[in-house]
Amino acid sequence: MHFISDYILVFIFFVLPVIFVIQPLFLNKINNLKNKIDLPSLKRKKRLLYRQIKELEMEFDIGNINQKDFKISRKELKIEVSEVITKLNSNKI
Amino acid sequence: MNPVAGGVALNLAFGFSILSIITLLIFIRNGDMRLFLTGQRLSLGISFFVFLSTFILWYQLIISNFDIDYVARYTSLETPFIYKISALWAGQSGSLLFWLFILSIFATITVLQNQSKHHGLMPWVIISLAIIQLFFLVLTNFVTNPFMPTDADFVVKNGNGLNPLLQNITMAIHPPTLYLGYVGFSVPFAFAISALMNRDTSPLWIQSIRRWTLVAWLFLSSGIILGGWWAYQELGWGGYWAWDPVENASFMPWLTATAFLHSIIIQEKKDMLRLWNMALIILTFALCIFGTFLTRSGVMSSVHSFTASSLGPIFLTFVFLILIVSFTLMFLRRSDLRSEKRIESFTSRESGFLFNNLVFVVMCFAVFWGTLFPVISEAVRGTKITVGPPFFNQINVPIGLILLALTGVGPLLAWRNTSKQSLIKNFTVPILSGLVAAVIFMAIGFKGSVVISFSLSVFVLATISTEFMRGIKARTKTFNESIVKALITMISKNRSRYGGYIVHVGIVFMFVGFTGHAFDKEKEFSLKIGQTDHVAGYEFTLLKLSETERSNHYAWISDIRVTDNKGEFVTNLYPEKRIYFHKNPDVNRRQPHSELDIYSTLNQDIYSIFSAIDNDNGIAFLKIMVNPLVRWVWIGGYILVIGTMIALWPRKD
Amino acid sequence: MNSNKKFTIMITGVITVVIFWIGWVSSNPKDEKAMATFVSVEKLLNDKINKRTKLGGLVKDGSIIISKTNYLDCSFVLKEGNTELTVKYDRTRPDLFKDGAEVIVTGQYLDGTFYADELQTKCASRYEGDLRDESNYKLTEIKT
Structure with missing residues (x-):
């Protein structure tokens, strides 16, 4: 009885992890993700840029940034956002 | 479960970590995604085996298997359950395993969280984490193995047990909290290395580690505060910070991490200071490992570590390797780390942040210098000179005050450049409040740095309130909201910003508490029953001396009545003198302990210690300390934690 | 510019x-208490150093004398290797101060006696994270 439980333990704690680890090696070759456009991080970038615009507006409302800088920075951010959105859209199609 | 399995699991984790590093390195060369997946899973495997061996050790501690050396040394049959659990981090090899355990939790979270994110960064992140894991696996496998069998030619019936005086709940949670902080910086460090490797120095990677850094910082801060609180409540020397090397070891990474938290704001918003941020996070991580070295090595004589350990050189080598590799890498990537943008004016938010950073790092250096001064002086002059708290206080008080001032100035400066008008507009009220406060404090009779500290505190509080006010005003004007609603939406929409300000309020409270130290009074005296003595305007009368036997100790209890100088009753204090193991026939194994009693108010703490008793004549020897404003430190700590939590609270979007 | x-x-x-x-x-x-030189007891005695110094050693068994009139006053013999030195200390003693304890004293040497104003005992804490090296324990300790 003791024997069997030992075997089960070895199986669970050693064989299973090893199978789990080497399993991907037997898959068909997957495309290298590096060449693909990384959608989630593009989306994150979009979110981030929107947040930055909001924060910028807030800084301006409080008076921590002058009008000229505010306009320039907002324009830069908006251009960046639109670039990201274009990339996102082209990827969807 | 067989304890041997624990050792085997550690071996397997060691093997997996090497395989994981190799696999991922090959992946980086040839880009075969299958290898990446395997490497990722190997990394999960390392953590799995670490978890397994940790749980096995925990299990052995709980069932009191004294065949394992570690279990026999740190627990006994009588040890309460909770302290059997915490015995995992009571000793050296266990605490290294525990460190590894936390690191593995963090590594697992990082891998799982980023399965579909940061494909460029992840290989190097996993490699860096695996290398750190490998270091600790080498230690736990080959240098100090927690599963070593007991080396005795007799059957160990009962273990050594844990010192009963240390069976204190704060002591059970203080080390893991600190560890969570120390280890937490591994993840931002791994991201930093990966960003360097990938030449990806955009603000995006900064964004992805901001949260991690903040979590690690929160744990480190709470760990430090908890340690101080414990020392104050239990150790009976009346203070919470002694500039002990081990305390400094936790304070130094805290300083650089705090600098880092500030300077990444500039990188996020302005894409400046890339190089500086990289250096800061590397330094923070290296200081975390160095901290472990200080606690372990015995290079310093400290309350915490008296003995030399073989681990010292190994840790030191690792710290040097981290520094050399990271800074070489930074040097090779210096062109990527150059930012095009420059700070344009002194009166800008950017320059405020820059100076705050500078001061943090300089303070870190000062602490570092003081901590290593004995070693340096021994190497240079051949005499070992130890430095005490007065040295650290003298050096750090002015630096701390500058930091406090910057806390107030920073938020009032505008990005890029602050116009003269808005300078005047923003600073008038805070500066006036600070000046008025200074005049009032001087009129009361305070002097020197105390006045500066108190008035700066007022100044900072005033700037933070004007910041809140300006935000609320902007909101009520644009959105037509009520003030309360504006306050709530404002905070919840800008959590990191206002959370940060709340942390600043906490820091100000703590500074007020630190300043109170300047007024500490203490006196040691003896009293017979009915006699009275005075300390700092209070009268202490010994009413009664009683004795009692409790389950694990014998105690003498003194009953002291405290009255103020008008004769009004303040409180009764009951400090105790205890003897633990009082039934032990071997007198040397009996252990005296002074259980102190504190009467704490917002204004001051009255701290009493029953130092000794003369039984024949009925005389109690007492030490009384009156420590003003100590409570502010703890309140500041709570505020700091709340503020950090607000900054950390996840957004819905 | x-x-x-x-x-x-x-x-x-x-x-x-x-x-x-x-x-x-x-x-x-x-503050004169900001710094102290760590020296061996032997060097202190030979050189008659009267600056602020720090000494380390063991409390000689049976050498602790506590004044009958004031329990805070005490004297004991500090042993480092084979050198011995009488130490006087008149403040609250740490709880772990006893015969054979490993102590560090800070103070000044004057005419054959060391007047200490700081007395630290080896921390019994096996807790605070990572305190003592295991190799430091004797196995006899375990037997009890």
């Missing part, structure tokens, strides 16, 4: 000031 240069000068300035400050405090501490 462009702003970049101004900043460089400013930063170097701040760093220089601080380094001077640290150096100055290191060589002229305000």
